[in-house]
Amino acid sequence: MENLHHIVVVGGGAGGLELVTRLGNKLGKKRKARITLVDAGLTHVWKPLLHEVASGSLDASANEINYRAHARKHHYEFQLGRMNGLDRDAKQVVIAPFLDSEGREVVPERRIEYDTLVIAVGSNANDFGTPGALDNCLFLDSLNQARRFHNLMLNAFLRKNHDAQSGNSHALPITIIGAGATGVELAAELRLASRELPVYGMNHLRPEDVSITVIEAAERILPALPARLSAAATRELENQNVRVMTGQPVSEVREGTLIMKDGTELVSEMTIWAAGIKAPAFLSGLGGLETNRSNQIKVRQTLETTIDPDIFAFGDCAECPQPDSDRPVPPRAQAAHQQADVLFKTLRNRLQGEEAVPFVYNDHGSLINFSRYTTVGNLMGNLSGRSMYIEGKVARLFYLSLYRMHQVALHGFLRTGVIWLMDRITRAMHPRLKLH
Secondary structure, eight states: OOOEEEEEEEOSSSSHHHHHHHIIIIITTTTEEEEEEEEEEEEEOOOOGGHHHHHHSSSSTTOOEEHHHHHHEEEEEEEEEEEEEEEEETTTEEEEEETTSSSSSEEEEEEEEEEEEEEEEOEEEOOOOOTTHHHBBBBBHHHHHHHHHHHHHHHHHHHHHHHHHHHTTOOOOEEEEEEOOOHHHHHHHHHHHHHOOOOOOOTTSSSGGGEEEEESSSSSTTSSSSSHHHHHHHHHHHHHEEEEEEEEEEEEEEEEEEEEEEEEEEEOOOOEEOEEEEEEEGGGTGGGGOOOTTTEEOOOOOOOOOOTTTEEEOGGGOEEEEEEEESSOOOOHHHHHHHHHHHHHHHHHHTTTTTOOOOOOOOOEEEEEEEEEEEEEEETTTTTTOEEEEEEEHHHHHHHHHHHHHHHHOOOOHHHHHHHHHHHHHHHSSSSOOOO
């Protein structure tokens, strides 16, 4: 094998997969570098869609990207495994043993040598150490968790439908802790499911039997977004018969019950934790890299780690400073997309002995989708810096374009057009909700 510069990217999320795709197409194809992607899963699903997978409004199997097939088409290598160590002196990534579903070792621990390492392992929800949260809450950090939630939701609806048919108590209280974009959009998707499932035979359970509550510790939902957008989202949730509780921190999660900070109790048969973010715990102290309290790797504005010029990190797992601001880059999909673009230029420059490109975040606005009901958001003006509030069909069009832009980055315009056409056909032929 040629002695090519080896770029290893750990994490095949939105940013990581976009980065290796460009590196493979531009550098790997021309044999200017060897590109390897490492991920613990075999397939990729855009993380902002996981709440739709959980509710059943999206069939993940139709939207998955197989890493091996994608790697072959875009001239990079794929290694299945979970990173659990880093030897900076030897410039090696340590990959944990790969086990099958029964716990048997399939592939032993191994090491992958690198010349340049990029860490893009994303983030998880942050339970802030709340007692009982890990044991009694559902999370939506991965495709497997989203699928598990979907199965539990279908079983809960089926059980309550039988109880209603038998004349027994059949109320189904569902609570979402955290009213960021994921929590708010999930609430709307669950309300849609409560209205759609009776169409498919669960006609003894009425939508009003399913109570959905969104809890936010801050004084308003979507606290990181403009107040006008927050107010519009609150109105829409209330219009969809979703209860909104703000300024209400949860102090403990018990089986079937939430304990609020003021001591009041809230009955909850299904509880989803969608509050906060933190990087994976294994990053803390990894290879001596500098991290913050949320396990994020501290990087310079060039996305280069603060103590090793051969290691970069970006996306939700990195704390990246910005000029003229005391706040780092926010953990958002659009930030990861922009960072992947800048980091590609930096890595290409490194091969040519040129300088790294500083990353400057451009906020293009925010869009919140309320399932098939409506979409609201604000778009940032590139020249004026002012935001423009939008809602309805126009906002929905912009929202859908975000995912199509991700697909274009991975497949190109032609294949994305074919995928869009197939999606339209699939939606016309299949139920509006995934029923299994």
